[in-house]
Amino acid sequence: MEGAGLSPRQLAHRVGVSVKQVERWLGDADLTPHARNRADACRALGVDEEMLWPKAVQERVKTGGDRELVHSYPYRSACPSTVWTELVETAESELFFAGYTNYFFWTQVPHFAATVRRKAEAGCRVRFLLGDPDGEVTRQRETIEDVALSVSTRIGITLEHLERLGPLEGLEARFSAPLDAINHVSLSVFRFDHDALVTPHLARLVGHDSPLLHLRRYGDGGMFERFAEHAEELWERGEPVPASSGSA
Structure with missing residues (x-):
C-alpha cells in the first residue's frame, strides 16, 4: 500500500469494499478475501x-475433492469471527442458516440483524432452518448437553430476533420436520453463495466445541454440493x- 501510495480508505474505494474490510485484511494473516476482491486489490x-495471499494461490492447484476444502x-x-462476518457481508444471492439453533450469529457477527434485513431487501434469499424448541429431539439434546443456555433457549433467541425483523420479503424460517430432527441436530450447514461452513456435532459437545469445515464450490458433485x-x-x-413463534 505504501509503495502504491494508497491509504486503507483509498484501497477500499478502489476495490469497492468498506474500510473495515481492508483493516481486517491487514490484521488477520489467515483471512483470504473473495477472488474478485483479491483481483481488484492486486x-x-x-x-x-x-x-499478498499465497494460500489462495496454493488452493487453486489442489485436485479432486480436496480443492473444495x-x-x-x-x-x-x-474459526476467526472475521471469516463469518466477511461471508455474511459478501453473499449476494443465498444466505442459508441451517444450524439447529443459529443463535450465535446474533451475538457474534456484528450488526447481524441489520445485515439480514439489508440483504433480504437487496434481493438475497435468506433462510433459517431451526429445530423445534418443543420437539422431542430438542429435549433429548438438552439432557445430553446439560448446559445453562439450553437448546430451546438458543432457538428462542433466534426466533425473537426474527420476530423483531417482522415480515420481510426474501426472509424465510422453518422448523425441521420431526423425523428429520435427529439429522438436523447432528449436522449444521451454513451457506453463503458458493461458500459453506459445515459443523458435524460430536457426541455431547455443543456447536462451538465441534469441528468446522470451510468449503467452496468448484463444480458438480463435490463436497459443497x-x-x-x-x-x-x-x-x-x-x-x-408459526407466527406466534416469531415467524418472518
Whole structure:
C-alpha cells in the first residue's frame, strides 16, 4: 500500500469494499478475501496475488475433492469471527442458516440483524432452518448437553430476533420436520453463495466445541454440493414457523 501510495480508505474505494474490510485484511494473516476482491486489490496495488495471499494461490492447484476444502478447524470457535462476518457481508444471492439453533450469529457477527434485513431487501434469499424448541429431539439434546443456555433457549433467541425483523420479503424460517430432527441436530450447514461452513456435532459437545469445515464450490458433485443437498432436503420437508413463534 505504501509503495502504491494508497491509504486503507483509498484501497477500499478502489476495490469497492468498506474500510473495515481492508483493516481486517491487514490484521488477520489467515483471512483470504473473495477472488474478485483479491483481483481488484492486486490490480490497485500493482502486485501479484501470490505476494499478498499465497494460500489462495496454493488452493487453486489442489485436485479432486480436496480443492473444495478452504480450511478446517478442530473447533468451530477456532474459526476467526472475521471469516463469518466477511461471508455474511459478501453473499449476494443465498444466505442459508441451517444450524439447529443459529443463535450465535446474533451475538457474534456484528450488526447481524441489520445485515439480514439489508440483504433480504437487496434481493438475497435468506433462510433459517431451526429445530423445534418443543420437539422431542430438542429435549433429548438438552439432557445430553446439560448446559445453562439450553437448546430451546438458543432457538428462542433466534426466533425473537426474527420476530423483531417482522415480515420481510426474501426472509424465510422453518422448523425441521420431526423425523428429520435427529439429522438436523447432528449436522449444521451454513451457506453463503458458493461458500459453506459445515459443523458435524460430536457426541455431547455443543456447536462451538465441534469441528468446522470451510468449503467452496468448484463444480458438480463435490463436497459443497453434498452438504448443500442435505440442507435443502431438510428445508423441503420443513414446517413453517408459526407466527406466534416469531415467524418472518
